[in-house]
Amino acid sequence: MKRFDYVRPATVAEAVAAAAEPGAAYLAGGTNLLDLMKSGAAAPGRLVDVSRLPGLDRIEELPDGGLRIGALVRNADLAHDSDFARRFPAIAEALLSGASAQLRNAATVGGNLLQRTRCAWFADPASACNRRAPGSGCDARGGDSRQQAVLGWNEACVATHPSDFCVPLAALDAVVEIEGRAGRRAVAFEDFHRLPGQTPERETTLAQGELVVALRLPAGAEAFSANARYLKVRERTSFAFAVVSAAAALRLEGGRIAEARLALGGVAAKPWRCPEAEALLAGRPPGPEAFRQAAEAALAEARAPGDNAFKIELARRTAARALTLALAGTPARVPALPASPFAPVPGALVHA
Amino acid sequence: MPEITLTQDPVHLRHGSNIGRPLTRRDGLLKVTGAARYAADNNPKGLLHAVVAVSTVARGRVVALDVEAAMAHPGVVEVMTPANRPALAGDPDAKPNPLVFRLDLLQSDRVRYAGQPIALVVAETLEAATEGAVLLAPRYESEPPAVGLDDGERFVPTAVGPGAPAELRHGDVEAGLAAAAQAIEATYETPPQYHNPMEPHAVVARWDGDRLTLDTPSQAMAMARLRLAALFGIPPENILIRSPFLGGGFGCKGLLSGPQVLGVMAARLVGRPVKLALTRAQLYGPVGHRSPTRQRLRLGADGEGRLTALEHHTLMSSSRFDEFFEPASNASHALYASPAIATLHEAVRLDCGTPMFMRAPGEAPGSAALESAVDEMAEACGLDPLEFRLRNYAEVEPTTGRPFSSKALRECYARGAERFGWERRPLAPRSLRDEHGLLVGWGVGTAIFPALMFEAEARAVIRRDGGGTVEIGACDMGQGAWTALAQIAADAVGLDGERVEFRSGSSDLPDGGIAGGSAHTATAGSAIHSAGAAVVARLAELAMADERSPLFGAGNAGVVARDGRLHRRDDESRSEGYAEILERAGLAEVEARGKGAMDAAAQQRYAMQAHGAVFAEVKVDPDLGQVRVTRLVGAFAAGRIINPRMVVSQYYGGMIWGVSFALHEQAVMDRRSGRPMNADLAGYHIPVNADLPALETILVEEEDPHVNALGIKGVGEIGITGTVGAIANAVWHATGVRVRQFPITLDRLLG
The missing domain is CATH 3.30.365.10 (Aldehyde oxidase/xanthine dehydrogenase, molybdopterin binding domain)
Incomplete structure (x- = not known):
């Protein structure tokens, strides 16, 4: 393989300095980056190994009632933290629906946010891909479109963001803490990932060398814990990326929806928050009609780049189902098949 | 394999009849502890690592390779291209019989499919070889490829599968359909599929003058040896293939693949042992796949739900340069009774690697379509699908009687x-x-x-110490040959399992045939059975001809072998141990060979x-x-x-x-x-x-x-x-x- 520098800084400041040059990449769990390096889709000249930086593997209470999750907390550790799972059940469910147990043990919170699209043409150095090689074109256009976007795409790029974890994070207004040479800044989750626009290679708001150091969940996010679910539709029962997924959370008051949250996965280059649907639900009594209308609103702008129009209808149904599951109530335990349509729904017939 | 000590823990062995016992795998402990040595686990002294560069276009020509850049990379020892590959004695494009498939061994700059090896980089480390292959940065002149079943011109192949007729007609399908009370026509499609064994193809090759030793997974070592002998112009006896374990085969390790031969060529070129292991992605091209199929079925049934006609037509593909035709329609030959059955095949040529036998070739996609169509027919007849199948139960083979x-x-x-x-x-x-x-x-x-049934040979030995040895070059690809064949071996020589050394997995043993067609236990087992019977017969001859033996004169009554003793068939109280018989005869051991093959008359x-x-x-x-x-x-x-x-x-x-x-x-x-x-x-x-x-x-x-x-x-x-x-x-x-x-x-x- 290509030779590269490997450095293991002792502090965040050293890490940020070491990664300042173009061609440097951070290495944490390595569950995505190493695959891309093997296929040749990524060829960093320098790996800055942040996996042993001190202080980034903690889950901390914030004075304002929010929660701060260090970027090096492992997916598995976060999902199995019972206090976290109780307060943010949809996030725990999403984490446990992703990848395999072995990968969740290795993957980190920060790395999950930064994982790359699983678009086959992106991963293949012999194909044109504007995201991997700016200006080279997009061979995914005209190829099999099952994994392609139906929202927010353009001719330059039809890729989707693969993360499950990020979908409920988007719904719950998470905040990303970033450290760079200019110091620390906080970015709303909504603004962290970017749609392709004319620069699909710029996938996030991070500048070269900036490091994700933590995630914050605001105090208000916990208010949804009684009615929050993640639902992931996929081509096999486990260990597959979502065809479409949805995170839904409701805050109910006196038989009405006081506040709703909805985000979709597998449909766009970023976790897709659905503010129109949320606005439509606020103040209404929950039920199939409201959920159907919300799902319609969420996909109002959707269009298919290829023969994947089925994903638009599937996304509507997935959104409506996720809302229905949220209304039925968060289960006491994360189901054995997390986020699966085959997870039992006690006492509720939720299907058409 | 002398270096393999399979577990002889008594818990895995039973006394008396071995056949029929649910013994655990004799190689299980080796596998779960990682001690089982697969081909790529071998690291002979002086080993170099080879990596293939494969084509990213499906049809065309390689017009440039930056060999200089690859050679300049630290650790790279050699780049093998069509320009400098060792000369071969046999033409890799020759087709002496349908079971010899054309191989891509860098014979030209022509690209016939995506994933075709176009060069090979040999280096001191796997990493250097991998980067060397990237640095070759091939350029191509490419032509638009034929990719799907609609992209080619249809033709009727001369034969399908391992040599079956492409068309078979029994009775009058059109008349049967015309007379039917209900008829259906439906078309089913199956996609291209790849074998994906857990263990990718790997080879560790060593030349010593004109002698070749290689560790490589093979479902048929004797055939692989013949192919190598022909390609390199050396006697088969000069080649030793060791294949004690395969991490799955499913047909893609049945016949030697191109990359395995490339590893051998590289070892010859550099004069040192070479290891070549394909990556997962490199399995999609040069080692076979299952062709896509489009199958049209037409069925008719009478008012009682009995078939009046069954026509099964398959369109499939082969490569542009070689022939393997998935015999999917033949799944309809022997299953349901119908007075009229037609099984038909057509093919197109695509710019892909040559398809290959893949687990249940023909039967897998053919059964998928047939069983779906039969279900649709049952539905049309308003019958329970099991009841419909029972009404069409074939008491005799429908197409032949x-x-x-x-x-x-x-x-x-x-x-x-x-x-x-x-x-x-x-x-x-x-x-x-x-x-x-x-x-x-x-x-x-x-x-x-x-x-x-195919053909195989085995050798059985009974020794004066009361033990035995049974040898056969059989293949364990995970199915349990080490265990099941050893059970047959123990019964064949009339010994407890722990008294029989069962040797297998190497080409210097008698030809165990091919582990394919679900026929390995039957074929290799028959050879073992026959070798065992022959060696027992030699022992019996010795005893029955010796008046000092209690078996003297057993003659026509004959003897049975059990627990290390021969017993008179008509009087089991009269018996003698193997050791005593050999001792008296002054022999250290007796040995015999046996064959397994189909009985043509019975077939x-x-x-x-x-x-x-x-x-x-x-x-x-x-x-x-x-x-x-x-x-x-x-x-x-x-x-x-x-x-x-x-x-x-x-x-x-x-x-x-x-x-x-x-x-x-x-x-x-x-x-x-x-x-x-x-x-x-x-x-x-x-x-x-x-x-x-x-x-x-x-x-x-x-x-x-x-x-x-x-x-x-x-x-x-x-x-x-x-x-x-x-x-x-x-x-x-x-x-x-x-x-x-x-x-x-x-x-x-x-x-």
Whole structure:
């Protein structure tokens, strides 16, 4: 393989300095980056190994009632933290629906946010891909479109963001803490990932060398814990990326929806928050009609780049189902098949 | 394999008859502790690492390779291209017989498919060789490839599969359809599929003058040796192939593949041992695949639900430069009774690697389509699909009228249906739900696979110390040959398992034949049985001719061998131990060889097939279309069972492959480039544990006096057949939607 520098800084400041040059990449769990390096889709000249930086593997209470999750907390550790799972059940469910147990043990919170699209043409150095090689074109256009976007795409790029974890994070207004040479800044989750626009290679708001150091969940996010679910539709029962997924959370008051949250996965280059649907639900009594209308609103702008129009209808149904599951109530335990349509729904017939 | 010590723990061995015992794998401990040495685990002194560079276009020419850049990379020792590859004595494009496939051994700059090896980089480390291959930065002149079944001109191949006629017509199909009370016509499609053994093809090759030693997985070492001998112009005896374990084969390690030979060529070029192991992605091209198929079935039935006609037409593909034609229609030869049966094949040529035998070649896609069509016919007749199958039960082979050597299919249907609870199945589709509102469907499929025999030899020895040795160059690709053949060996020489050294997995042993066609246990087992009988006969001759032996003059009554002693057949109290017989004769040992082969006369007289019935339950989300198989029950009758534990595993494996075929597997081809875009196990889905909640198999007893002396049919592939159709039929029963394109994916069930 290509030779590269490997450095293991002792502090965040050293890490940020070491990664300042173009061609440097951070290495944490390595569950995505190493695959891309093997296929040749990524060829960093320098790996800055942040996996042993001190202080980034903690889950901390914030004075304002929010929660701060260090970027090096492992997916598995976060999902199995019972206090976290109780307060943010949809996030725990999403984490446990992703990848395999072995990968969740290795993957980190920060790395999950930064994982790359699983678009086959992106991963293949012999194909044109504007995201991997700016200006080279997009061979995914005209190829099999099952994994392609139906929202927010353009001719330059039809890729989707693969993360499950990020979908409920988007719904719950998470905040990303970033450290760079200019110091620390906080970015709303909504603004962290970017749609392709004319620069699909710029996938996030991070500048070269900036490091994700933590995630914050605001105090208000916990208010949804009684009615929050993640639902992931996929081509096999486990260990597959979502065809479409949805995170839904409701805050109910006196038989009405006081506040709703909805985000979709597998449909766009970023976790897709659905503010129109949320606005439509606020103040209404929950039920199939409201959920159907919300799902319609969420996909109002959707269009298919290829023969994947089925994903638009599937996304509507997935959104409506996720809302229905949220209304039925968060289960006491994360189901054995997390986020699966085959997870039992006690006492509720939720299907058409 | 002298260096392999298989477990001899007494817990794995029983006294008395060994055949029929559910022994655990003798190599199990080696495998779970990582001590089993696979080809790529070998690291001889002075080893170099080779990496192939493969084509990223499907058709054209390599016009430039930056050999200089690769050679300049630290650690790179040599770059092998068409310009400097060692001369070969045999032409890799020669086709002396249909089972010799054309190999890409850098014979020219021509690119015939995506993934074709176009150069090879040899280096001191795997990393250096890998980067060297990248630095070659090949440039191509490419032409638009033919990728799908509609891209080529159709023709009728001269033969399909291993040499079967492409067309067979029995009776008058058109008349049968015209006379039918109900008729259906339906077209089913199956995608290109890749074998994906867990262990990618690997070779560690060493030359010593004109002698070649290689560690490489092979399902047929003797054939591989002949091919290498012809290619390199050396006597086969100069070649030693060691293949004690294969991490799966499924047909793609049946015949030597191009990359395995390239490793040998590289070792010759650099004069040092070379290791070459393909990556997962590199398995998608030069080592075979299953062709896509488009199968049109036309069926007619009379007012009683009895078939009046069955026509099965398959369109499939081969490569542009060689011939393997998936014989899918032949799945309809021997299963359902019909006065008129036609099985037809047409092919197109595509710019792909040559397709190859892949687990249940022909039968797997053929059964998927046939069992779906039979279900559609039953529906048209308003009959329960199991009842319809029973009404069309073939008492004799329909196309020839030959009796079956044995056929316990009725028992399979009955036992499977009872276990599954089939009698509670409502006729109408979309009428079952579970307590959570998921759609539930039940389906059935009939399993069938021919009972084949190839040829093999074995050698048996009985020693004066009372022990024995049995040798055969057989192949354990995970199916359990180390165990099942050792059981046969122990019985063959009349010894307890722990007294018999069973040697296998190496080409310097007698030719064990090919581990394919579900025929390895039958063929190799027959050779062992025959060698054992022969060595026991020599011992008996010694005893019966010696007046000091209690067996003297046993003559026509004969003897039986058991527990290390020969007993008079007519008076078991008169017996003598092997050691005593040899001691008195002054011999250290006696040895004999035996052969296993099909009995041509019996093959002419009888149709020989293993059968089974598979029942599937699926659940489908009515809104989201996601499918899950929740129960599978398979009842199979396959003659004598040597080791029920291994056989159940084989059936499980086949049924899981069926789940994969029905719901998961497909190579997603880029129609423009001719490249598979999901050439890894993240994208090329096979089932995970969560996809297989409950599997059950029933071993239905069957005695077959005709297939071979041991009464063995095969069990390796039959589990796939029946299962795919059962699942597809269950999906229809759950949803009312008949998906005729495999794999059945959720988008087709959204409504």
